[in-house]
Amino acid sequence: MTLEDIKRRRIAMNQSDISATVKLSAVEYIAGDTIQATVYVTEGQKKKSKRSLTLNDLSISMRVYQISKFNLDEKPILSQLMATNTYILKNNKLDNDENKMTQVHQVSLELDEELAPSMEYSQIMSLSYKLVISIHKTIYNKTDNPVPHPKFLQTIEYEDALPLYDSSRLPLYDNLSRSNICAE
Template identity: 25%
Template sequence: MSIEINLLPEFGWSIKNQPVYGPGSVFQGFVKLNASEEQLQKAERLRIVFHASESTYHSGYASPIYNQQLFGTQKILWKTKGHQPPVNITPGTDISIPFIIQVPMVQFPPSANVISEGDGLSYHSNFVLSAYLDQDQDKTNIIKTHKSIIYMPFIETSISKKPVHITTIDNTDNNSPESTPFVHVNMSSLDYVLGDTINISLDINNIPRKSIESISTKLYQIQTWNRTSKKDKPLKNEKKLKHLISQNTTKHHSIEAITQCRVNTSLDVPVDGLPTFTYGPVFSLAYILQISIKRKGKLWSYDFDLPDISIKIGTLGYGIRSSEEIQFYSTFKNVFERQSEGDSSSSSTSNTTAVALPVPRFLDVIEYEESLPVYTDDRLPMYETAIKRHHINCIM
């Protein structure tokens, strides 16, 4: 006996063949149930729940240091009595009951499981569909199943109107201004989407080409933790951690002594990574690009490190704009906070009203062969009548 949740194929956004949903998405699927006669005799209802939560953990605590349910909404798919329209479930037979869910126009955090092992911190943002075959109230579920889905916010990107040029001077050597090494970094943009390739061109000056051993490019994820203990308030000085997510080292072999050259390199942005995420109350993500030139010295090699370059990782391609209706989830009170505030301030004279966070909603499943209304004469005049009227008007 089994229960499972299946989502219908999507022809839009996907990551490694897994559908991705965002603000305003509408997705559909069905709950497939095969229950025994004994289970059906105990069963009272079949329901599906869509819920999401955000939490952070610290290795020094057994329970989460922060845990917030973003939303939770459910729909009854079948009941033993009084369910409309009626659904017949036969013991030992597969039955599929469809559902449709619409996500609100809200920027939630991306689906994420971020772990900083060295510091014992982890952040989790989960969006889960759950199906339950329930017994009478206050009893355990007969069968249940869970299915995680991938949610991504709409993060816009834009291409630079002019090429990006960044100049760095190496002042480590006591050279004259005319012979001081410097590098021009040339890039087409500072915004990229997941799966993109960052193409970089370096114009190197006053560095002998034969002294260059390699050029290293690294993309770091900057994690900002606003809460690392079980305090009610976020930290005044947040904790920032750096995590390497992509790197590329280009070996350089040359015997030329020329001191000016152009070197091209590139770096891939992981397709299954996370976008720039800066609107969370307890955790956020940003990205920096680091470029380093390894040079041969008289005794040993040393690195010429260029300054960090801030990079934005988005989810929408260049020029694609999201709806102006979309709002950040962190600007709302969730349903549970609003209820508790309402209870505690019922006698208060305050005029401020907390706006509740919109939650996903279940839509009615439409049978497409019956979706068009039945034609009646009172909607439009009969064709013959319209012709006669036109003919009479022409005569008059």
């Protein structure tokens, strides 16, 4: 299996000042091999108010597709997912200066031992593979607006038990029901 990609490729996300560089250990693999990649995620900070990347802010997804196509057609006749793996990134700082912060992550994807090799059937048809590495921001962030504890609970006092009953915290339902009866 040959990956039609250069060894280093840089992808920039235009929404925020985040970019990623992927470095593959090889571009040719056989069935049963493990694709290993090093991903460098860099965030350049334009404003000091912007927060930097933190734990669980990003996830990496690796997918290998088998592509079958007729050589005369531009679109493939079949594109089938063969292997996938997803990682939640841990904060692993490599370089941290005033303008940029870089995280380094090792990811891998094991290929099935029964994959057919890349090949071309004369000038009629070809079978190839495509590696897709995508980086996504996760929807959860531990540092942004943590859920506050209810005001009537003290964090340490009721950690393993329910709070003690106190009737002063409850609304007075008797007054509400009597006023509804009188109004009718």
